[in-house]
Amino acid sequence: MSTGADFAELFYEDSLSHSLNLIDRKVESAVRGHIRGVGIRAIKGLHSVYVSSCDMSPAALITAAKQAAVACCSGQPAKFAALTALKADGQWPKIEPAGVESAKKAHLLRRADAAARDYSAEIAQVSAMLMDKTQDVLIANTQGLYVEDRRVRTRFYISAIAADGTQNQTGSEGPGASCGYELFERLDVCDTARSAARQAVTMLHATECPAGVMPVAIENGFGGVIFHEACGHSLESAAVGKGNSEFAGKLGQKIASSKVTAIDDGTIPGAWGSTAIDDEGRPTQRTVLIENGILKSYMVDYLGSLEMGLAPTGSGRRESYLYAPTSRMRNTYIAPGKDRDEDIIASMERGLYCKKMGGGSVNPVTGEFNFAVSEGYLVENGKIRYPVRGASLIGKGSQVLFDIDMVGRNLDHGQGMCGAASGSVPTNVGQPLIRLQKITVGGKQ
Numbered sequence: 001m002s003t004g005a006d007f008a009e010l011f012y013e014d015s016l017s018h019s020l021n022l023i024d025r026k027v028e029s030a031v032r033g034h035i036r037g038v039g040i041r042a043i044k045g046l047h048s049v050y051v052s053s054c055d056m057s058p059a060a061l062i063t064a065a066k067q068a069a070v071a072c073c074s075g076q077p078a079k080f081a082a083l084t085a086l087k088a089d090g091q092w093p094k095i096e097p098a099g100v101e102s103a104k105k106a107h108l109l110r111r112a113d114a115a116a117r118d119y120s121a122e123i124a125q126v127s128a129m130l131m132d133k134t135q136d137v138l139i140a141n142t143q144g145l146y147v148e149d150r151r152v153r154t155r156f157y158i159s160a161i162a163a164d165g166t167q168n169q170t171g172s173e174g175p176g177a178s179c180g181y182e183l184f185e186r187l188d189v190c191d192t193a194r195s196a197a198r199q200a201v202t203m204l205h206a207t208e209c210p211a212g213v214m215p216v217a218i219e220n221g222f223g224g225v226i227f228h229e230a231c232g233h234s235l236e237s238a239a240v241g242k243g244n245s246e247f248a249g250k251l252g253q254k255i256a257s258s259k260v261t262a263i264d265d266g267t268i269p270g271a272w273g274s275t276a277i278d279d280e281g282r283p284t285q286r287t288v289l290i291e292n293g294i295l296k297s298y299m300v301d302y303l304g305s306l307e308m309g310l311a312p313t314g315s316g317r318r319e320s321y322l323y324a325p326t327s328r329m330r331n332t333y334i335a336p337g338k339d340r341d342e343d344i345i346a347s348m349e350r351g352l353y354c355k356k357m358g359g360g361s362v363n364p365v366t367g368e369f370n371f372a373v374s375e376g377y378l379v380e381n382g383k384i385r386y387p388v389r390g391a392s393l394i395g396k397g398s399q400v401l402f403d404i405d406m407v408g409r410n411l412d413h414g415q416g417m418c419g420a421a422s423g424s425v426p427t428n429v430g431q432p433l434i435r436l437q438k439i440t441v442g443g444k445q
Contacts, residue, residue: 001142004075007043007302008068009141011279013321016098017133022109024125030102039321040064042072048303050324081144088149088276093180097132097154100181105130108156108189115190116160119197122204124163128193131155132181139281147281153272153426154183155415158193162200169206169389171199171374176272176415176426199356199375202387209376209391209443215351216393216436217344217379222357222414224333224429227262229362230369230397235289236315236327237304238421239364246367246398247295255295256401259337262290264299266314266330272415273330273428280316280325287313289332290401301327319423326422333430337407344406344435346382352391352441353377353384360393367397370442392442400436408432 001008017033037054038061049071053064109128116126132154140146155176162169173196177183218226231247239245247255256262266284268274278284280302288296300308301316304327317328345353353376360371373391377384395403413430 001069001078001080003069003073004078005042005044005069005072006078007142008080009041009280010139011039011318011321012138013037013135015133015135015320017131018097019129019131020102020105020109021127021129022106022113023127025110025113027106027109035320037321038064039324040068041324042068043303043306044073046303046307047072048324052322080142083140083146084144086145086147088147092150093152093182095181097134097152097180108184112158112189112193116158116193116197119194120162120201122162122164122201123160123197124168125161126158126193128158129156131157137279139277139279141281145281147277149275149277151178151275152180153178154180156183156187156189156192158189158196160193160197160200162197162204164204167204169200169203171196171203174415177270178272178274179270203375203389206387206389209352209373209378209388209441211441211443211445213438213440215348216354216439216441217348217351218354218431218434218436219356220408220410220430220432221412222416222429223354223434224414224431225357225360225416226371226393226400227334227431228329228332228418228427228429229360229371230367230395230400231262232264232329232332233362233364233420234367234397235298236329237298237300237308237310238326240298241304241307244365246365250295251297253295254293255398256290256293257404258293259407260290260293260401260404261288261335262333263288263335264315264329264332268331271331271413271428272426278314278316278325279318280312282312282314282316284314284330287315299327299329301325317422317425319425323422326420328420328422328425329418329427331413331428331430333411333413333428334407334432334434336409336411336432339406339408341408341410341433344408344433345379345384347406347435348379348382351379352388353379354391354393362397368395369397370394388443390443394440394442400439403436403438404434405437406435408434
């Protein structure tokens with residue numbers, strides 16, 4: 001603040017991570033990571049400067065602070081509030097990841113590998129991974145904030161490849177949660193492995209998906225990646241505040257079907273994207289983004305609040321101390337509706353049922369997207385008929401929101417990693433089964 005900055009912030013992190021990777025029955029890698037460092041941010045007006053350091057000596061920290069100050073502005077020293085210490089409700093897992101022996105982790109992976117292979121003789125390759133991270137943070141700023149938090153996450157990932165001698169197809173699952181190794185008291189790695197193998201074998205024997213405009217039903221859980229990518233990023237203040245969003249300036253307007261209520265919630269206990277506080281030290285919250293089709297809120301970080309004149313929503317996130325925070329999603333989902341799943345399928349004379357979605361790309365400025373369907377089925381006369389592969393969904397986020405005309409009752413979430421300007425962060429995506437009355441399906445002409 002010595003050069004007249006409006007705001008300054010310090011983010012300290014001490015993180016311990018482990019990963020164990022098994023490929024074709026062999027442990028290929030066992031990695032332990034330990035990072036510790038500080039990020040210092042100074043803001044003047046809407047100009048932000050960020051400096052990080054892994055040198056924790058007092059002299060190095062003062063040097064980093066001076067670098068941020070000089071780069072931010074020049075002027076008279078500014079006043080700032082005295083620090084008041086707080087303690088967030090940090091996580092203290094039942095089974096600390098650091099206390100679990102590598103041999104026990106390897107045993108879980110081998111069980112999963114065996115279960116996937118036992119599903120079918122067509123499973124040619126299996127890879128499985130266990131990952132965990134314990135992150136301790138301390139955040140202080142010139143508004144008087146001084147808070148500490150602890151975050152623990154554990155995830156299991158498995159991929160199975162089915163082959164018939166001429167072609168390969170892949171299936172995968174990646175469940176995770178904000179908890180320790182008690183995750184595996186409720187998660188059966190063998191069931192998860194069989195699910196990945198089933199997907200691979202099913203798609204190996206699928207026919208090519210026909211292309212065209214048709215109604216599409218997208219299953220719950222990871223199906224929510226469509227909203228996350230095609231619409232969610234366009235509701236973050238990082239895009240909205242700079243006018244780089246198709247939803248900029250539309251608060252209070254109807255931007256979706258009245259069937260759609262969408263929520264971002266960082267407070268769900270144990271959810272993959274949950275924390276007590278965000279990476280700017282503010283309490284996370286449940287933010288209703290869209291209510292019955294009406295745009296109610298954006299996801300706003302501190303810098304975004306200055307740009308837009310809106311209150312922060314506890315949405316400031318970063319991968320580590322190496323990154324300045326920006327607005328990001330946490331656990332983002334379409335809320336349950338009143339339609340029955342069987343009625344959604346029965347309503348389709350000819351269409352596509354997307355049991356599982358894959359990756360894709362989106363332009364947040366225009367909302368145009370393209371998503372792969374990992375596991376799809378053709379629907380004829382209101383019944384799911386046979387599996388199809390090679391399908392993709394092509395559309396525009398704003399149009400998709402209006403085309404959702406049926407929303408099921410059974411909400412579920414899927415886990416993923418979201419990459420953006422502030423690095424890669426864990427996010428949940430979710431929804432019940434939904435129906436799009438029409439969308440362009442890419443496939444075989």
